[in-house]
Amino acid sequence: MGKKTNIYIVIAVITVLALMVLQYNKPKELNWFPSYVSQHKIPFGTFVLHELLDEKFDAIQDVQVPPFEFLNANFEAEGTYFLVNENIKFGGPELEKLLDWTSEGNTLFIASTSFEEDLLDTLGLSTSGLFAGFGEAQKQIHKLVNPNLKPDTAYPFDKDTYSNFFETIDTLNTKVLGIVNNYEDSLALEKKHFNAIRQGFGDGKIILSTFPKAFTNYFILKDNNRNYTAGLLSYIDNSKPVYIDNHYKAGKKFYTSPMYIFLNTKEFKWAYYLVLIGALIYVIFEGKRKQRAIPVVVPLKNQTLAFTRTIANMYYEKGQQKAISGHKIDQFLEYIRSHFYIQTIHREEEFYQNLASRSSHSSDEIKQLFDFLKKLGNQTEVTDSDLTKLNSSIEKFKHKANGK
Template sequence: MGKKANVYIVISVFTLIVLMLLQYSRPKEINWFPSFVSQHKIPFGTFVLNDVMEKMFQGQTQQVNKPPFEFLNAEENNAGTYFFVNDKVEFGEAELHTLLDWTSKGNTLFIASAGFEEQLTDTLHLKTSGLYADFGEEQKQRHRLTNPQLQSEDGYIFDKDSHSLYFKSIDTLNTKIVGEVSSVSKNDSLAKKQCNVLRQSFGQGQIILSTFPKAFTNYFILKDNNKNYTAGLLSYLDASQPIYVDNHYKSGKSFYTSPMYIFLNTKEFKWAYYLVLFGALLYVVFEGKRKQRAIPVVMPLQNQTLAFTRTIADMYFEKGEQKSIIEHKIAYFLEYIRTHFYLNTLKQDDVFYQHLAMRSNHSKEEIIALFSYIDQLNASTEPTDDALKKLNSLIEKFKAKAHGK
């Protein structure tokens, strides 16, 4: 390896090391994935919410990792509040029926979701719609609580969504509006307030629905004074009874099964892993090149069958043994008929000629003429070269027409 090549290698390695150092020192990107998992400390996790609830409802919160259907059927005395928070909560017919039946017995069902299944909204006589900012307006929403004791003069601003869901139609006789949402506009007095949190009695219990699940995330709670909005919503929960916090319906994973997660999620382990891979690559390139030996080229054996056949044929032809050549030629032709058309060649009668003509795309007369000439050659004691050439020509024409050529 020349000096010029060594210089290029050194420059390449140095550049790669610099790039890796710059990448290592770069600030870690914020993960905005809406996981809603209680252990996650990312912006849209619910670690702060669970910490707040444990302090507000001391000894009353219980983390539930089972599906609601399984949990409610397994527990005999499970009265209280079932608390769901996720980007999307959809139960299914059987599970929803179980939850509603449990709620009607004097319990509370709290669901914060950016969308609800049709069966639930139809049961509660609700209809939802989307709230979007006008063109040129900021993509922000202002959230308020309707309870005078929980109201804030300026409301609570959320600036991480371009739209918000609200209830455009509610059952006014049984429903109480708990929270409202409006778009932040230049003329705030003209912004129309829409219901996005409501409470509705259901049997002997109650159902609380919120279309703003991100009100319970780390980002919203820790920003400005937004914690008062979240605390206001939590104040509607009965602190005297157990509160079952759902961990089943979550967009994110509460634990990771892949062992590579530890390496790739921790900066130090991740770059140590990359360095090991880079070192292994360098070892393969340089060590492998140094020990590699030239592999000799072994030519494959040639098929000498055709050359051997031609040699034997030339010997027969030169010795004038046309009779032997004709006999071999006829024998190979009959074998060809047996293997390609599956006919018995021992008895050459009208039935044989008819079947061979049908299978080889020939007329019966052409087959009879060919085999008549073969019989003529078999009967001849000293056939000529012309007779041999004519036989070969007839056989080749037969094969060509039989194969559609």
């Protein structure tokens, strides 16, 4: 190898080492995955909940198997079966087993964003969604309704812009425990959406909550939110055992893959990367062919995306935010025409109603969005903040229109 090649190798090695040092010293990113695992200390784990239950209740038992298997093996078990996860769906036989067990004088406590239709039909319930909309204060507040649990206290939560609630309940047999609504400056709940209820079932009772994140580390440790969680847990009978489900969890209790354990340790991970980089350098400089390679004719690449990005950057660097917003609005109108088959020339009340019915929005939400588009179109100057808000509003419209 020549002198120049050696210089290039030294520069490459120094660059790689510098990048590795920067990455090694970079703060570890927070894991926001909703695992609901009792051993996890990440924001949406339930380590704090498990410690709280151990402290407040006399008999706590972790259940690692499905409820059907546990109740079959422990037919004499009595108390409360406690389940919390992002989504919990039982099969027919398992649901029937749980309901039979509950009717014998036990308590079934489920915290999940959604419930299967068989359970809802059995209890005479139906659910719906509450979306935070396009406003700037995109968070929701929760309250307890029991007079003994400070019903005037509001518990804001800023990590969800969408939540489910019980739209229809059996008013004769159902007791409301908690309510939710979108954030307002007054923290008042003018519209009461029920998201925590209790219903008698045979000689037992069933407690349902559509807000499982109320039992996560992040929620409990933030401000005084622990009072909300403790309020819901106060409906559990302390004199009987509490069976905590560890089967229906989005995350894993432990990882069996050796690579996960290896890469989860910073020192091992970078040692592994160093070996890969060293092997790559060897292949590049020592593994090349000794004879002249046959030239490969590379087909022309599609440069449409690169061209589009270049043009967009030119607009932005020249401060032409007004032109960017115009193109963005035109593209959004074309999206409406091609996806909902609605002409966008005349934007009157009929247009708002048609688009709302086809995109799962209300007429007021559609009108609010198009008023904002009209406002941007009339402005002589558009700021970076306006562009950010425009992009956010359009993405939220598409997100909700697609049923997500």
